[in-house]
Amino acid sequence: MQIYLPIAEMSVNVFVILGMGWGIGFLSGAFGVGGGFLMTPMLMFLGVPPAVAVGTGANQIVASSVTGVIAHTRRGNVDFKMGGVLLVGGLVGSTAGVWLFAVLHRLGQIDLAISLSYVVFLGVVGGLMFVESLQAMVRVHRRGSQRRNGAGRHNWIHGLPFKMRFRKSKLYISALLPAAVGFFVGVLTAIMGVGGGFVMVPAMIYLLGMPTQIVVGTSLFQIIFVTANTTFLQATLNQTVDVVLALLLLLGAVVGAQAGAQAGARLKSEQLRVLLALLVLGMGVKLAYDLVATPEDVFTLVLEAA
Numbered sequence: 001m002q003i004y005l006p007i008a009e010m011s012v013n014v015f016v017i018l019g020m021g022w023g024i025g026f027l028s029g030a031f032g033v034g035g036g037f038l039m040t041p042m043l044m045f046l047g048v049p050p051a052v053a054v055g056t057g058a059n060q061i062v063a064s065s066v067t068g069v070i071a072h073t074r075r076g077n078v079d080f081k082m083g084g085v086l087l088v089g090g091l092v093g094s095t096a097g098v099w100l101f102a103v104l105h106r107l108g109q110i111d112l113a114i115s116l117s118y119v120v121f122l123g124v125v126g127g128l129m130f131v132e133s134l135q136a137m138v139r140v141h142r143r144g145s146q147r148r149n150g151a152g153r154h155n156w157i158h159g160l161p162f163k164m165r166f167r168k169s170k171l172y173i174s175a176l177l178p179a180a181v182g183f184f185v186g187v188l189t190a191i192m193g194v195g196g197g198f199v200m201v202p203a204m205i206y207l208l209g210m211p212t213q214i215v216v217g218t219s220l221f222q223i224i225f226v227t228a229n230t231t232f233l234q235a236t237l238n239q240t241v242d243v244v245l246a247l248l249l250l251l252g253a254v255v256g257a258q259a260g261a262q263a264g265a266r267l268k269s270e271q272l273r274v275l276l277a278l279l280v281l282g283m284g285v286k287l288a289y290d291l292v293a294t295p296e297d298v299f300t301l302v303l304e305a306a
Contacts, residue, residue, distance in 0.1 A: 007242035008052045014248060016046070021252025025067070026260035027279070038283055039249070040193040041118060048245070050111045054101070054193030055240030056249070059231040065223045067254050071261035072217030079168035079214050082178060083221040086200070089179035090226035093186020098233040101190050105238060115291055117192050121199065122284030129202050130277035137274070169210045169218075178208060182222060189230045201276070 002011045024039045043053035072078055104110040164175045181203045188199060200222070204215045235241040 003244065003248075005048075005242050005245045007056075007240070008048045008245060010047055012046060012048075012245075017245065017248040018252040021249035022256035023252075024249070025253030025256025025258075026263070027256075030260035030263050038279065040114070041283055041287055043245075048242075050114045051105060051238070051240045052242055052245075054114060054191070055231070055234035055238065056242045056246050057193035059227070059241055059246040059250075062224055062227050062231065065220045065227065065257075067257035068220045068261055069217060069224065071258060072220065075217075077213050078217035078221055079166055079210070080218075080221065081164075082166045082169055082171075082208075082210070083218045085164070085175050085178045086182035086185075086218070086222040087225050089182025089184075090186040090189070090222055091229055093183035094190050094226050094230045095186075095233065096183075097187035097190025098230060098237060100187070101234070102238055104191075114192060115287060117188070119284055119288045119291065121188070121192075122280050122287065125199055125202060126277050126280030126284055130274065130281060132206070133274040133277055169208075169214050171209060173208065178204075181207065182226075185222075186226050186230075189226050190234070 001014045003014050004011050020039065020042055027038065040050075040053045040057040043057060044050055048056075069078060101110065104113050162175045163172060165172045181200060185200045185203075200219050201215055204210045204219060205212055210218070231241060
């Protein structure tokens, strides 16, 4: 069953889009990521223009994140105070990112910028996560017990000013650090059409020292508002949000997020991180290959209205 996408200016199979939405929603509930790091490249693989894939992908993330947060809130796995600090930085970062997106779009470099950003960040973050997760699993297996990530670590981070106490996460750290993480992720959300979970989740675990189970729900909470802000700005400033495509993705994502939250609750934190790392690495390798591989159609004809 085909349906026409007015902004993307192409026809797609409805069931393929619904299936993609369900899969991304499942990842959101299980891993605490918005799923945009997979959604945007997958839309591009279907032929959706990169600019439209970024703008529309950010919109889809909102619904899957909302349902994921609801599920994790019921389990008490959301640190709303930490989420609020991350959100402040995220809103500022996403606004700046949309402006940068518009500049690159006018220069005709946005497609290349999107692809290169994915290759670099997915490769680096996925590799680091995979190595660290395997090391953690080995340590737990040898010792027979699990130690909370970040516990007992003291470095330059603990000397930063404006400290706040986050009781849910059992942390007493500077608010500048999570705000900076939120800002950086906000910029990525605008440029790459992602929720930023593939950067935020490891940053919250390894940099802030938060417990993994709390990280998942808190990450989703912040993602909701940052992606909503990004979607609004992309639609009004850059006109790159395809409403028809977004609605189809939303329908699948709402159902998938609930199933993902239930699956994630059955896995250990180390297992969650290994699986997420493999997903990130796999997509990064695919995008890197597409950048250097010889295209099937060497020449592309683009028609522009006079």
